[in-house]
Amino acid sequence: xxxxxxxxxxxxxxxxxxxxxxxxxxxxxxxxxxxxxxxxxxxxxxxxxxxxxxxxxxxxxxxxxxxxxxxxxxxxxxxxxxxxxxxxxxxxxxxxxxxxxxxxxx
Amino acid sequence: xxxxxxxxxxxxxxxxxxxxxxxxxxxxxxxxxxxxxxxxxxxxxxxxxxxxxxxxxxxxxxxxxxxxxxxxxxxxxxxxxxxxxxxxxxxxxxxxxxxxxxxxxxxxxxxxxxxxxxxxx
Numbered sequence: 001x002x003x004x005x006x007x008x009x010x011x012x013x014x015x016x017x018x019x020x021x022x023x024x025x026x027x028x029x030x031x032x033x034x035x036x037x038x039x040x041x042x043x044x045x046x047x048x049x050x051x052x053x054x055x056x057x058x059x060x061x062x063x064x065x066x067x068x069x070x071x072x073x074x075x076x077x078x079x080x081x082x083x084x085x086x087x088x089x090x091x092x093x094x095x096x097x098x099x100x101x102x103x104x105x106x
Numbered sequence: 107x108x109x110x111x112x113x114x115x116x117x118x119x120x121x122x123x124x125x126x127x128x129x130x131x132x133x134x135x136x137x138x139x140x141x142x143x144x145x146x147x148x149x150x151x152x153x154x155x156x157x158x159x160x161x162x163x164x165x166x167x168x169x170x171x172x173x174x175x176x177x178x179x180x181x182x183x184x185x186x187x188x189x190x191x192x193x194x195x196x197x198x199x200x201x202x203x204x205x206x207x208x209x210x211x212x213x214x215x216x217x218x219x220x221x222x223x224x225x226x227x
Contacts, residue, residue, distance in 0.1 A: 034213045043201055043217035050210045091213040097151040
């Protein structure tokens with residue numbers, strides 16, 4: 001099984017901040033990585049696929065990078081709507097998710 | 107608009123069965139592979155089952171093999187998950203999720219709102 005590890009688990013930030021969330025895969029997944037945003041009581045929402053491709057309708061302040069085993073999600077100029085939990089997910093071999101990073105208000 | 111809507115959740119005793127349903131609308135359901143994904147406080151997000159666009163290929167996470175069955179009725183734009191021999195650790199919110207149509211997007215681009223399943227003695 002491919003394990004996905006995110007860091008940090010929780011991140012305190014303010015509106016306007018630039019954030020980076022890291023995701024590490026237990027083995028090479030090339031760039032078969034997605035990022036999701038989830039708000040309480042709601043389903044996850046796809047933000048990024050194939051490591052760096054922005055899903056249609058997602059604001060350009062979100063960006064993704066990386067390949068192999070190390071990946072990052074960056075949010076430029078954090079907005080009030082961005083306080084949520086973020087998950088990485090590999091889809092190189094089946095699908096597995098990271099444990100999540102909660103972005104909370106500082 | 108593109109929409110998935112789950113139903114059928116509830117609270118049952120261990121060993122009992124439940125059937126979840128996912129109604130699709132706003133897109134050509136028969137052209138898309140579909141999945142079930144669950145989320146529990148203890149296990150986070152976990153992929154559960156996959157079915158190809160025509161139902162010919164199915165796959166499951168090891169923990170549900172032999173107990174859960176995924177199926178679909180393309181004439182009714184509906185996805186199902188038959189869950190038998192339920193265990194306490196099957197307790198979760200169950201989401202149906204559409205798999206994207208391109209090689210790049212072979213992950214979950216549309217999700218339903220989820221249905222809660224509780225298994226309690």
